[in-house]
Amino acid sequence: xxxxxxxxxxxxxxxxxxxxxxxxxxxxxxxxxxxxxxxxxxxxxxxxxxxxxxxxxxxxxxxxxxxxxxxxxxxxxxxxxxxxxxxxxxxxxxxxxxxxxxxxxxxxxxxxxxxxxxxxxxxxxxxxxxxxxxxxxxxxxxxxxxxxxxxxxxxxxxxxxxxxxxxxxxxxxxxxxxxxxxxxxxxxxxxxxxxxxxxxxxxxxxxxxxxxxxxxxxxxxxxxxxxxxxxxxxxxxxxxxxxxxxxxxxxxxxxxxxxxxxxx
Numbered sequence: 001x002x003x004x005x006x007x008x009x010x011x012x013x014x015x016x017x018x019x020x021x022x023x024x025x026x027x028x029x030x031x032x033x034x035x036x037x038x039x040x041x042x043x044x045x046x047x048x049x050x051x052x053x054x055x056x057x058x059x060x061x062x063x064x065x066x067x068x069x070x071x072x073x074x075x076x077x078x079x080x081x082x083x084x085x086x087x088x089x090x091x092x093x094x095x096x097x098x099x100x101x102x103x104x105x106x107x108x109x110x111x112x113x114x115x116x117x118x119x120x121x122x123x124x125x126x127x128x129x130x131x132x133x134x135x136x137x138x139x140x141x142x143x144x145x146x147x148x149x150x151x152x153x154x155x156x157x158x159x160x161x162x163x164x165x166x167x168x169x170x171x172x173x174x175x176x177x178x179x180x181x182x183x184x185x186x187x188x189x190x191x192x193x194x195x196x197x198x199x200x201x202x203x204x205x206x207x208x209x210x211x212x213x214x215x216x217x218x219x220x221x222x223x224x225x226x227x228x229x230x231x232x233x234x235x236x237x238x239x240x241x242x243x244x245x246x247x248x249x250x251x252x253x254x255x256x257x258x259x260x261x262x263x264x
Contacts, residue, residue, distance in 0.1 A: 029053035055091035093130035101142035109167030147173035
């Protein structure tokens with residue numbers, strides 16, 4: 001509510017908020033960046049509307065595109081916002097932006113996670129009550145967290161989506177989901193505070209342990225192998241031979257047995 005390009009006057013918006021609050025709802029308001037001053041992206045005379053919310057979540061997408069910009073908004077907007085909210089018993093949940101489509105390698109890009117992490121650090125240090133990361137899947141503005149093409153050859157033909165390696169560091173497709181998980185743990189004080197992230201850009205491959213209790217059972221023109229399934233194994237390669245070359249058969253992960261024909 002309160003954005004200059006959205007409908008609703010102050011009276012109508014207040015009625016809507018109060019209707020939900022009268023039903024016992026906790027109301028989070030998505031509001032303009034400059035809500036507190038009711039200028040720029042905010043309608044005028046809306047402060048009375050905003051202070052009716054239980055939590056205020058100002059929109060920050062497109063406001064800056066580097067770590068220095070986050071520092072500037074912390075000083076000039078967010079710090080005053082949370083001081084205002086704390087004095088009135090309102091929770092404060094600022095918006096965290098993973099990236100933007102106009103970030104280029106020359107401008108630093110997403111800084112392989114450091115851009116997003118800097119915002120998390122800034123908002124934690126002012127005492128934010130929550131964080132809203134926008135967005136999960138907004139490819140058109142390149143703010144997405146959803147697993148994305150790691151490099152240009154992975155992009156669908158005819159598209160120009162920004163890939164994770166645009167700033168010179170190769171990241172796995174799920175990197176920003178793992179970064180979000182680690183930021184959440186730090187925000188909840190489940191892990192120590194750290195000014196720079198330590199989320200691995202690429203996870204090491206998982207090598208499952210060998211299956212155990214392998215037993216060969218004699219059958220009619222075949223040998224049946226039975227074993228205990230190995231955790232995290234995707235499949236098993238089983239070889240049988242009269243010499244060193246052998247025949248390879250593959251068993252699905254869900255099976256713990258395989259019937260192998262005996263050689264002629």
